[in-house]
Amino acid sequence: MNYHPVQIHSNATSDRCCTQPSERCANCKVRLHSICAALEPEELRELDALAHPASFKSKQTLFLEGDDAANTYNITEGAVRLYKMLSDGRRQIVGFALPGDFLGLTLGEKHRYSADTIGEVRLCRFPRTGFLKMVGEKPHLLRRLHDFAGNELNMAQDQMALLGRLTAEEKIATFIVGMRARWTRLEGPSVTVPLPMTRQDIADYLGLTIETVSRGFARLTREKRIINVPDGVRLIDAKSLESLAA
Amino acid sequence: MNYHPVQIHSNATSDRCCTQPSERCANCKVRLHSICAALEPEELRELDALAHPASFKSKQTLFLEGDDAANTYNITEGAVRLYKMLSDGRRQIVGFALPGDFLGLTLGEKHRYSADTIGEVRLCRFPRTGFLKMVGEKPHLLRRLHDFAGNELNMAQDQMALLGRLTAEEKIATFIVGMRARWTRLEGPSVTVPLPMTRQDIADYLGLTIETVSRGFARLTREKRIINVPDGVRLIDAKSLESLAA
């Protein structure tokens, strides 16, 4: 249960290969799922000039809680876990960022949580100063950031209700249903729900131990609601899962 | 554990008694603790024109989750509990709003949680349309709203760590220490921490039962860290309480 993340930026590789610089944002696969959907074509070019695309290997730390927020990030591929550590090594994962999700939405000077990659990740990095300047000049961009932040806040409060008031089995069912909804938004509906994170990550997200999570999946499998598949689950009885989650 | 809040707006009484309308905001006791601290004198007059001061009796519902967000509110006196209900009556309190706190920060069309008063409450109500218009014209006000929202989000994530990873006693100690910090900001330091909410409210905030909360306070009393006083606690050994909370 003790974690000692090491911050390694040298493993980020530049990723400006295939398209014209001025069109990278325009061609971005996750644009319509992200902040960037608020921008006009010209503004998109402006953002493009700020963007530093990069790839990260698995288990790299993007930043730690308390670090100066020198950059904001837009995930384009892969998944990132966001977490807070307690002084004695206990960990609470506060969210999983998927493609289209934005880290550093709140524009604060310090990161308020740590972030590291789960599997390979591609993202766009935006230096804070340039991004702040752009936000300052474009109230509608700020407004969209604010709307996204409002949504984040609501999701955090829903997660508070999950952590405080649901049983282990309800937590796990809710987690699966929620992940399905998120992947559906990105890639369309599917009965297979990708779960790139480890059982330990899920446990630290749901306020459980790894054993309880494992037993929860086992029980849902025994009850013929899901089947375990590599890096995810297949839903056999989505209805009954949803009723457990509700 | 089942709650059936009834929405009663008729108990709100107008509260425009003592000062000139154009100076109410300028004289507002909580102005410097709230969003309003961002405003110029002239903007303050503009906000003043939008403000509807009101008083509420104890246990009145200001709004329910899902209601159209017709108004935003700035608390000037008293305390409000913000909560989400599950379909079967379980409740999670997502926050307590104290003087200076703003409800409806996120500018969404629907309220994402319910709110009702704890004891008598005074507040300023701002009709959504007028407030939105003002925000649209004043990017620095939006920016301040956004900063407040970022802070809310961070506090929600800290609360996630509390709910998911702390023991009952740690939760209670953290709660007391946190409430003391908030009252200190409003009224200066004191060893007496007001706790206007019921034990059930505290339980629903910390993800515990009322009995466990009661036993927690009893234990902290037995350990000579606190003394129970009417509507609050007195800190005997703040240091040891903080070490429990850390």
Place this chain on the structure above:
DNA sequence: CGATACATTGATAAACCTCAAGCTTCGTGG
């Protein structure tokens, strides 16, 4: 003064955690 809401305390039960062992999967190098 009685009624009601709120709080405390005790006994018991259930959920979840801890500790321990064994199992799968997957990547690496012989």
Place this chain on the structure above:
DNA sequence: CCACGAAGCTTGAGGTTTATCAATGTATCG
């Protein structure tokens, strides 16, 4: 290609924390 090791996952047994059920105590308000 297979053997091996590491990391991640599962399962079992037993213990602890917290919930539940029940009774009693205390404060508040008409």
